[in-house]
Amino acid sequence: MSKTAPFYNGAPGFPYKTMTTNTNPPTTPDTASPPEAQPKSAATVAAGWLHTAKFLTTAPQLHFLPVLEVPEIAFVGRSNAGKSTCINTLTQQKQLAFASKKPGRTQHINLFALGKQGITDAVLTDLPGYGYAAVPKQDKIRWQQVMANYLVTRENLKGIVLMCDPRHGLTELDEILLDIVRPRVQDGLKFLIVLTKADKLTRTEANKILSITKLQAGGGEVRLFSATKRIGIDEVSLILWNWAHPAAQSAAATQ
Ligand SMILES: Nc1nc2c(ncn2[C@@H]2O[C@H](COP(=O)(O)OP(=O)(O)O)[C@@H](O)[C@H]2O)c(=O)[nH]1
Numbered sequence: 219m220s221k222t223a224p225f226y227n228g229a230p231g232f233p234y235k236t237m238t239t240n241t242n243p244p245t246t247p248d249t250a251s252p253p254e255a256q257p258k259s260a261a262t263v264a265a266g267w268l269h270t271a272k273f274l275t276t277a278p279q280l281h282f283l284p285v286l287e288v289p290e291i292a293f294v295g296r297s298n299a300g301k302s303t304c305i306n307t308l309t310q311q312k313q314l315a316f317a318s319k320k321p322g323r324t325q326h327i328n329l330f331a332l333g334k335q336g337i338t339d340a341v342l343t344d345l346p347g348y349g350y351a352a353v354p355k356q357d358k359i360r361w362q363q364v365m366a367n368y369l370v371t372r373e374n375l376k377g378i379v380l381m382c383d384p385r386h387g388l389t390e391l392d393e394i395l396l397d398i399v400r401p402r403v404q405d406g407l408k409f410l411i412v413l414t415k416a417d418k419l420t421r422t423e424a425n426k427i428l429s430i431t432k433l434q435a436g437g438g439e440v441r442l443f444s445a446t447k448r449i450g451i452d453e454v455s456l457i458l459w460n461w462a463h464p465a466a467q468s469a470a471a472t473q
C-alpha cells in the first residue's frame with residue numbers, strides 16, 4: 219500500500235519530506251523593523267502562527283495519511299467536550315474544525331497545516347470525538363482501533379491535547395486513551411489536558427478539578443480553557459507553539 223494519501227487534497231506541491239521547522243524564537247525582536255516598533259509578545263506570535271491553520275487532508279485510517287516530518291499535534295476527546303470550538307478559537311477561524319461535521323468526514327482524521335509565509339512547520343490533527351452513545355458498537359470499536367493505531371504509531375506525533383469537560387472529569391474512555399499513550403509520554407511525547415468550558419465553573423470548582431486532573435495527567439500539563447470567556451487561550455497557544463518549535467524555545471530561554 220502506498221504511503222501517500224489518496225485523500226490528499228491540500229495545496230499542490232505540498233513538500234512532505236522537505237519541510238523544515240522554523241527555529242525563530244517567538245520573543246526574538248525583528249531587527250528589520252523601525253526602532254519604535256515593539257517586539258511582538260510570545261503569545262501574539264503563537265496566536266499568529268495558529269491563525270495560519272489551513273485544511274490539509276482527511277483520511278478514514280492511519281495508512282491513508284501522508285507521511286510527514288513536521289511536528290504533529292493531535293486533538294482528542296469525548297464528543298461534545300468542546301474540541302471543535304477549542305480548535306476554532308485557537309486558530310481564530312469560525313469553521314475550521316467544524317469541517318469535521320461535513321457528511322463523510324465525521325469519522326475521519328482531519329489534518330490542518332500551520333506555518334507562516336506558506337511554509338508548513340507543523341500540523342494539527344483533529345481526531346473524531348469518542349463516546350457518543352448513538353454510534354453503533356461496531357463503528358465504535360473500529361474507530362477506537364483507528365485512534366489507538368494513530369496514537370501509538372504516528373511517527374511525527376509530537377504532542378497530544380486531550381479535551382475534557384471538567385463537569386464530567388476524565389471518563390473511562392479518557393482513561394483508556396491515557397493508558398494507550400502513557401508509554402509514548404514516558405518517552406517524551408508532550409501531553410496536555412485542556413479543561414474546557416471553564417466558564418461553567420466557580421473559582422473553587424475550577425481549582426479543585428485542576429488539582430485532581432493534575433494528579434491524573436501522568437506527567438502531562440493541565441490548563442483551564444473557555445472559548446466564551448476567553449480563558450487559557452494564550453497559555454494553550456504558547457504551549458503548542460513551544461511543542462512545535464523546541465529549538466526556538468531553548469534558544470529564547472538561554473538569552
Ligand atoms: N459555555 C461554553 N460552552 C462551550 C465552550 N466550548 C464549547 N462549548 C459548547 O459545547 C458544545 C460542544 O462543543 P463542540 O466544540 O462542538 O464539541 P466537540 O464535539 O468536542 O467538537 C457546543 O454546544 C458548544 O457551544 C465553552 O468554552 N464554554
Ligand SMILES: [Mg+2]
Nearest residue numbers: 301302318347
Ligand atoms: Mg467536534
